Amino acid sequence: MIQQLGLIGCGLMGGSFALALRRAGWVRRVTGYSPSAHTLQRAQALGVIDEAADSAGAAAAGSDLVLLALPVGATGRALAAVREQLAPQAVVMDVGSTKGDVVAAAAQALGDRLGQFVPAHPMAGREVSGVEHAQASLYDGCLVILTPLADTRPQALDLARSLWQALGCRVIDMPPQAHDAAVAAVSHLPHLLAFALMNGLDSQPGAAASLAVAGPGFRDFSRIAASDPVMWRDILLANRQSVLAQSLSFRAALDRLEATLQRGDGPALEALIESARRLRTRWQAGQTGSLTPIGTHGPDGPGGPGATAAS
Amino acid sequence: MIQQLGLIGCGLMGGSFALALRRAGWVRRVTGYSPSAHTLQRAQALGVIDEAADSAGAAAAGSDLVLLALPVGATGRALAAVREQLAPQAVVMDVGSTKGDVVAAAAQALGDRLGQFVPAHPMAGREVSGVEHAQASLYDGCLVILTPLADTRPQALDLARSLWQALGCRVIDMPPQAHDAAVAAVSHLPHLLAFALMNGLDSQPGAAASLAVAGPGFRDFSRIAASDPVMWRDILLANRQSVLAQSLSFRAALDRLEATLQRGDGPALEALIESARRLRTRWQAGQTGSLTPIGTHGPDGPGGPGATAAS
Numbered sequence: 001m002i003q004q005l006g007l008i009g010c011g012l013m014g015g016s017f018a019l020a021l022r023r024a025g026w027v028r029r030v031t032g033y034s035p036s037a038h039t040l041q042r043a044q045a046l047g048v049i050d051e052a053a054d055s056a057g058a059a060a061a062g063s064d065l066v067l068l069a070l071p072v073g074a075t076g077r078a079l080a081a082v083r084e085q086l087a088p089q090a091v092v093m094d095v096g097s098t099k100g101d102v103v104a105a106a107a108q109a110l111g112d113r114l115g116q117f118v119p120a121h122p123m124a125g126r127e128v129s130g131v132e133h134a135q136a137s138l139y140d141g142c143l144v145i146l147t148p149l150a151d152t153r154p155q156a157l158d159l160a161r162s163l164w165q166a167l168g169c170r171v172i173d174m175p176p177q178a179h180d181a182a183v184a185a186v187s188h189l190p191h192l193l194a195f196a197l198m199n200g201l202d203s204q205p206g207a208a209a210s211l212a213v214a215g216p217g218f219r220d221f222s223r224i225a226a227s228d229p230v231m232w233r234d235i236l237l238a239n240r241q242s243v244l245a246q247s248l249s250f251r252a253a254l255d256r257l258e259a260t261l262q263r264g265d266g267p268a269l270e271a272l273i274e275s276a277r278r279l280r281t282r283w284q285a286g287q288t289g290s291l292t293p294i295g296t297h298g299p300d301g302p303g304g305p306g307a308t309a310a311s
Numbered sequence: 312m313i314q315q316l317g318l319i320g321c322g323l324m325g326g327s328f329a330l331a332l333r334r335a336g337w338v339r340r341v342t343g344y345s346p347s348a349h350t351l352q353r354a355q356a357l358g359v360i361d362e363a364a365d366s367a368g369a370a371a372a373g374s375d376l377v378l379l380a381l382p383v384g385a386t387g388r389a390l391a392a393v394r395e396q397l398a399p400q401a402v403v404m405d406v407g408s409t410k411g412d413v414v415a416a417a418a419q420a421l422g423d424r425l426g427q428f429v430p431a432h433p434m435a436g437r438e439v440s441g442v443e444h445a446q447a448s449l450y451d452g453c454l455v456i457l458t459p460l461a462d463t464r465p466q467a468l469d470l471a472r473s474l475w476q477a478l479g480c481r482v483i484d485m486p487p488q489a490h491d492a493a494v495a496a497v498s499h500l501p502h503l504l505a506f507a508l509m510n511g512l513d514s515q516p517g518a519a520a521s522l523a524v525a526g527p528g529f530r531d532f533s534r535i536a537a538s539d540p541v542m543w544r545d546i547l548l549a550n551r552q553s554v555l556a557q558s559l560s561f562r563a564a565l566d567r568l569e570a571t572l573q574r575g576d577g578p579a580l581e582a583l584i585e586s587a588r589r590l591r592t593r594w595q596a597g598q599t600g601s602l603t604p605i606g607t608h609g610p611d612g613p614g615g616p617g618a619t620a621a622s
Binding site for chain 1: 511587
């Protein structure tokens with residue numbers, strides 16, 4: 001049971017965390033801080049926080065759990081701001097989508113308090129942002145990746161695991177670098193491509209006529225293009241080496257597909273589509289549990305190089 | 312009321328059409344043909360068709376509506392096969408995702424029967440295929456694009472419109488070329504990119520570890536990569552000029568995004584993401600009817616160059 005949650009950032013992710021923790025009966029009181037006075041007022045009105053703090057440090061003071069739910073580029077400043085207010089047994093956790101930069105910022109900002117920090121990435125989100133969209137169910141059934149450091153206190157890590165599991169999440173541990181490489185491939189690159197799809201359309205005189213006939217395939221494919229620009233600016237910049245490497249691999253695959261179109265090679269095109277379909281179908285089957293997930297050794301969790309299932 | 316529907320191709324699209332027509336009470340009897348004996352047997356067992364025909368021509372004989380639901384590359388052969396069996400007042404319709412090639416194939420295969428043909432493209436589909444997945448609700452609320460020819464009989468066109476509207480669809484007319492250009496942008500390119508995403512992943516040693524952490528963003532973005540390979544081979548080949556042109560525009564947009572990453576230009580990157588988000592959000596608002604759809608002059612339907620709302 002958390003006596004006081006200090007919420008730094010009261011948007012979709014942070015607000016949903018507070019609501020989920022309340023729903024689970026795991027928190028007595030939530031003190032929130034946001035740089036936006038309007039957000040803070042809405043968070044209080046919506047019952048996301050009990051009390052509005054006037055600084056990050058004030059939200060951290062007296063809290064046994066401090067959650068940073070900010071664009072990843074703001075992590076270092078926020079950690080520096082809370083450091084002196086942290087109780088000796090308090091745990092600080094983030095929910096950022098990149099971990100290498102967050103861990104480096106934490107090492108610099110927290111110094112000898114680094115052991116109290118647990119880097120976390122819940123694989124959840126929506127294409128809308130802001131506390132108005134916060135919901136207790138956002139994290140239901142999602143995967144949470146923890147990337148603990150050598151310095152991370154075992155008790156802090158245990159608390160983080162227990163909390164996310166109490167919210168209905170599956171929790172695994174990975175090194176920060178393995179995390180960043182993996183999410184570059186399956187999250188950051190898709191976002192970059194979705195942004196490029198919309199920008200490419202936007203540059204055409206026929207965009208309106210095309211969008212007028214767009215159907216459910218387009219809807220799902222482009223959904224993530226509506227994501228928060230500041231959040232995704234920070235993520236793509238923080239992980240740009242991995243993202244650019246993934247884009248190169250994607251472009252090579254696109255080249256191969258286009259080459260079959262250019263030479264009108266039906267059998268080769270069909271084979272490339274078939275291999276894409278096969279991998280997507282295997283992944284989906286692993287998700288729904290009807291087949292062994294790709295790269296794992298059992299039915300219960302994901303795995304592969306760099307991933308270890310948490311108990 | 313259709314006395315007899317001749318269904319040529321009994322997969323997801325054709326099977327769902329027959330089921331939807333039955334649900335609407337618009338058909339008395341369905342005669343089906345599929346080159347696969349197994350499919351034909353399943354279609355009968357599932358109540359999709361009443362009677363199995365042993366050729367496309369036999370399914371067309373005595374039918375007042377003949378529906379072709381085949382990969383677009385097979386359209387010409389199927390039309391040639393049914394031509395001699397067509398009753399003088401019968402209507403032939405397809406559901407293919409490209410229209411320029413279908414119209415050309417029809418002109419060649421049907422000759423003086425061309426007036427009986429209505430080219431149609433319902434903007435519906437699923438990432439699964441086969442008659443097992445056919446469902447009466449597949450076309451509920453979807454957009455259907457008709458691309459009538461100068462030769463198309465007004466009565467045939469009226470029947471096609473009435474039918475789709477009876478199935479709960481919104482129906483518009485467009486010239487075949489405008490159709491192909493529009494769907495290249497919002498359907499065919501997204502499929503090509505989804506195939507390339509999966510193939511790019513497949514080529515990496517870390518694919519399993521990456522896929523193990525893929526979440527809902529990846530699920531929706533990659534859904535269409537599981538589409539039917541033969542159907543999409545035909546579509547991409549039939550519309551390859553437009554698809555390649557769309558891919559060029561997409562690559563230019565991707566170049567602009569990557570350039571901001573390479574030079575670490577946060578403000579420029581944020582602006583590009585913001586413009587992608589804005590277009591996607593406007594489109595979504597138009598879909599749900601809370602704002603005027605992009606490129607239209609009223610609340611009731613899509614429009615823009617080349618599109619005219621059907622009554």
